[in-house]
Amino acid sequence: MKIGNGGESLKIFVLAKHAIDTESEIRLKDEKSIDEKGLIYDINDWDRYAIEEAIRLKEMHGGEVTVIGVGNNEDTLRKCLAMGADRAIKIPLETGMDPYKTALAIKDVISEENFDLIIAGLMSQDCNNALVGALLASMLNLPFATAVTSVKVEDGKLRVTRELEGGYQEEVILQLPCLITVQSGINEPRYVSIMGIKRAKSKEIKEVDVKVDKEMIELERMYLPPVKKAELITGSADEIAEKLIEIFKEKGVI
Amino acid sequence: MEFSMSDEQRMIADTAREIAEDFPPEYWREKEEKQEFAEEFWRAISDAGFVGIIIPEEYGGAGMGMIELLIAMEELAANGCGMAGVWYLVLTEVFGALSIVKHGTEKQKEKYLPKIAKGKLEFCMALTEPDAGTNTLNIKTTAKKDGDEWVINGNKIFISGADRAGGMLIVARTTPKEKAPRRTYGISLFLVELPNPAIRINPIPKHGINYSKTCEVSFNDLRLPEDSLIPPQDEGWYLILDILNPERMSFTTAAIGISKLAINKAIEYSKHRRVFVDPIGSYQALQFPLAESYAMLEAAKLMNFKAAWLFDNNVNYREVGSFANMAKVVAVEAGIKAVYWAMQIFGGYGYTKEYDVERWWREINLIRLAPVTQQMALAYIGEHILGMPKSYRV
Numbered sequence: 001m002k003i004g005n006g007g008e009s010l011k012i013f014v015l016a017k018h019a020i021d022t023e024s025e026i027r028l029k030d031e032k033s034i035d036e037k038g039l040i041y042d043i044n045d046w047d048r049y050a051i052e053e054a055i056r057l058k059e060m061h062g063g064e065v066t067v068i069g070v071g072n073n074e075d076t077l078r079k080c081l082a083m084g085a086d087r088a089i090k091i092p093l094e095t096g097m098d099p100y101k102t103a104l105a106i107k108d109v110i111s112e113e114n115f116d117l118i119i120a121g122l123m124s125q126d127c128n129n130a131l132v133g134a135l136l137a138s139m140l141n142l143p144f145a146t147a148v149t150s151v152k153v154e155d156g157k158l159r160v161t162r163e164l165e166g167g168y169q170e171e172v173i174l175q176l177p178c179l180i181t182v183q184s185g186i187n188e189p190r191y192v193s194i195m196g197i198k199r200a201k202s203k204e205i206k207e208v209d210v211k212v213d214k215e216m217i218e219l220e221r222m223y224l225p226p227v228k229k230a231e232l233i234t235g236s237a238d239e240i241a242e243k244l245i246e247i248f249k250e251k252g253v254i
Numbered sequence: 255m256e257f258s259m260s261d262e263q264r265m266i267a268d269t270a271r272e273i274a275e276d277f278p279p280e281y282w283r284e285k286e287e288k289q290e291f292a293e294e295f296w297r298a299i300s301d302a303g304f305v306g307i308i309i310p311e312e313y314g315g316a317g318m319g320m321i322e323l324l325i326a327m328e329e330l331a332a333n334g335c336g337m338a339g340v341w342y343l344v345l346t347e348v349f350g351a352l353s354i355v356k357h358g359t360e361k362q363k364e365k366y367l368p369k370i371a372k373g374k375l376e377f378c379m380a381l382t383e384p385d386a387g388t389n390t391l392n393i394k395t396t397a398k399k400d401g402d403e404w405v406i407n408g409n410k411i412f413i414s415g416a417d418r419a420g421g422m423l424i425v426a427r428t429t430p431k432e433k434a435p436r437r438t439y440g441i442s443l444f445l446v447e448l449p450n451p452a453i454r455i456n457p458i459p460k461h462g463i464n465y466s467k468t469c470e471v472s473f474n475d476l477r478l479p480e481d482s483l484i485p486p487q488d489e490g491w492y493l494i495l496d497i498l499n500p501e502r503m504s505f506t507t508a509a510i511g512i513s514k515l516a517i518n519k520a521i522e523y524s525k526h527r528r529v530f531v532d533p534i535g536s537y538q539a540l541q542f543p544l545a546e547s548y549a550m551l552e553a554a555k556l557m558n559f560k561a562a563w564l565f566d567n568n569v570n571y572r573e574v575g576s577f578a579n580m581a582k583v584v585a586v587e588a589g590i591k592a593v594y595w596a597m598q599i600f601g602g603y604g605y606t607k608e609y610d611v612e613r614w615w616r617e618i619n620l621i622r623l624a625p626v627t628q629q630m631a632l633a634y635i636g637e638h639i640l641g642m643p644k645s646y647r648v
Binding site: 078079082190191192193194195196197198200201 | 261262265266268269272273298301302303304306307311316317318322326
């Protein structure tokens with residue numbers, strides 16, 4: 001296989017999650033579930049960068065971009081098609097907050113396909129696990145890199161930059177086929193265009209049923225973080241100082 | 255009857271919202287203050303194909319209709335852009351593209367539409383004149399044939415975008431009113447590329463919308479080739495109606511979008527602002543006028559979509575005009591009330607530039623005057639819908 005400089009095209013899969021918008025007001029229905037009322041869903045922000053990167057690579061090297069999503073996610077898949085993906089695969093499986101289950105479902109579908117590269121967002125804006133990409137790579141036995149901030153295709157290999165802590169970066173070369181998870185800011189995602197919206201209408205969203213019985217995560221209890229209370233301390237300067245010292249001692253600060 | 259949006263229409267609304275979020279009120283505050291054209295915004299909406307919504311696919315557009323254009327405009331306006339979300343699209347897509355799509359010759363379509371669709375050619379329309387105003391049939395600009403050329407002379411006023419547009423739609427008399435068999439006869443439309451040394455353009459300082467210049471324009475022996483006429487000659491009045499109705503709908507959408515933007519910003523503020531014990535948003539005195547205007551805005555929106563639907567389905571201009579005028583009257587009354595009360599909620603802060611609502615007030619003020627005054631729209635309803643005597647002499 002010779003990809004990149006050789007001019008051969010890339011078959012890219014992108015994982016896209018239809019996730020709760022971070023500006024939604026979260027309310028609990030009970031201790032195990034979120035009240036769906038009033039929640040706004042959109043494509044997971046990191047996945048916007050993933051689909052953009054895939055489309056750019058396709059525009060540069062040719063090939064095909066397939067977007068794949070788990071759950072009830074047609075709006076997000078349609079959006080990716082409108083941005084420029086060629087086809088979409090929908091796995092209508094409820095995986096809740098279990099990234100292992102999500103990765104298993106994707107593995108089942110993707111292992112039937114030919115691909116050179118899988119691109120996922122670094123994490124999802126709702127659960128922040130940053131696991132699906134890495135889990136999928138290990139399930140498929142693929143080399144992978146996370147938190148990628150730049151991608152270059154070179155002779156059947158992928159040269160990527162990874163973001164490290166403290167402003168450091170690392171350059172890694174991966175043999176294709178491989179998987180990367182991209183950091184936000186790797187590119188500037190395009191707007192969905194009106195023509196893209198029109199074209200998306202005739203593109204295929206294939207539904208594939210997958211059964212995954214394994215649950216890796218058992219949800220015990222969900223709760224909203226306790227509201228931190230503010231206390232207004234009044235009195236003379238001496239009284240305020242005394243009260244402050246008392247609080248600091250009580251909290252173990254001094 | 256079908257009230258739900260198609261998947262495509264929902265996606266257009268989503269994209270418009272996303273673009274608007276990248277061009278928030280503070281962006282427009284700066285553009286307005288500096289009196290600068292919003293190049294970045296224009297590029298964004300052009301790249302996303304918004305300027306080509308109503309242009310057929312064979313000329314590089316999306317081949318959609320006024321309904322889709324209004325959906326895009328409202329979302330842009332209501333999610334941060336205010337009047338700007340409508341304004342630039344009216345100048346280039348309604349005045350320019352739509353007039354050519356509807357009535358241009360094949361040659362004119364090929365020449366202008368692909369460039370407009372890409373956002374590479376801005377347009378403006380030279381219709382209003384200092385001595386004609388709403389009495390369009392009274393325009394004095396003339397186009398006379400000299401050999402195989404047209405020679406145009408006259409003065410126009412309030413021509414927005416003329417300072418930078420690359421194309422202009424000119425409305426002129428090819429037969430003087432005195433010699434015309436009927437009042438509406440003798441008006442013709444022409445297309446010209448700008449700049450042109452025979453066209454003088456002079457911006458007029460104005461109250462708001464200063465991210466676009468509105469100009470005086472004069473034609474001094476402007477010579478145009480024969481094929482710059484949009485046929486048929488002398489029957490241009492009926493062609494203009496196909497532009498003026500969509501223009502009216504667009505401005506109605508602007509009133510709705512600006513108002514929703516102001517209302518939302520005021521609501522957000524009112525929930526947190528306490529002057530006495532409770533947040534001011536809990537006061538009925540502030541809730542009721544907002545609620546009332548919001549209800550009217552939603553009613554106007556439905557009526558405006560009806561006008562757009564009639565237009566897209568090629569129903570005659572008079573029926574389109576009826577709904578377009580009624581929607582405009584309602585939207586503007588509601589809009590003025592909405593922005594007034596949004597400003598009231600901000601109190602003294604509402605008078606500062608930093609809170610943006612004063613800019614939206616200046617923007618909505620235009621829509622009670624243009625494209626026609628509220629009073630002319632009411633006169634239309636009185637005469638053409640209610641069948642009452644014409645209330646002014648011509």
